[in-house]
Amino acid sequence: MTLAQRLLDLGLVLPETAAPGARYAAVVVHDGLAWVSGQLPRDGDRVIAMGKLGRDIDIPAAQHGARIALLRGLAALRDELGDLTRVRQILKLAVYVNSTEDFTGHSAVADGASALIYELLGPEFGKHARTSVGVAQLPRDGCVELDLVVALA
Template sequence: MNLDQRLTELSIVLPASAAPGAQYAPGVVHQGLAWIAGQLPRDGDRVLVSGKLGREVSIDDAKMGARAALIRALAALRDTVGDLQRIDKILRLNVYVNSTEDFSQQSAVADGASALIYELFGPEQGRHARTSVGVAQLPRNAAVELDIVVALEI
């Protein structure tokens, strides 16, 4: 299926740009793999979900944040490779959750991004390896940050 068509069907609009806020690339391509830099759940400069899980942020809000961060990652991927139709398979998703010491449901937060990957790519292209970890703090006090590794069609 055409990814642009699938995004439209799901009423998802990718940001016009996912340019980084510092001197690094939004993504790097090497030997058929695209490595996309960490993305926050942002709309422009505004962080959509901020704070710590286990304190002031609910799992449902953080899942929505993970989904928003994945949408930014797809925009960064588009900016990096020029055309989302080059995606062969999503290989890896890393999710970092700003959480208290006793919070242990990081994988539930990551489900927000994984579910969208499956919605967009289906079970074959969307089946991915995943890591979800709790961290003491994230940039801009974001509740979640993620990065992806993607295999490109050659």
């Protein structure tokens, strides 16, 4: 089953575009790997999950934001590659969580994206390395930002 078909089966639609907001590449492809730049939980220009964990937004809302950010990352891949047929495995997921100093649930927020990767790619290719860290702030007050390293066929 293809990644595009799995997205359809789950009722998920990728954003129309995931173009970068400045002078950098949304995706760089080199030697069979795709490096996907940081993605916020955006719908068009609007950030849909904003604020600091531990103060403004709860973990379930931030997990949803992480899922949206992952879908934007996949849209960026699609835009760069033409489609998603070459995506073999997401090797590395880095998740940055906008959080208060005393918040410690960063990994729970990252689980929103990790669970979706597993749902999309299955037990064999859904395995990925991951880092989740708390940060003082993120662009446009997003609650989460993520980037990816992807193996291509």
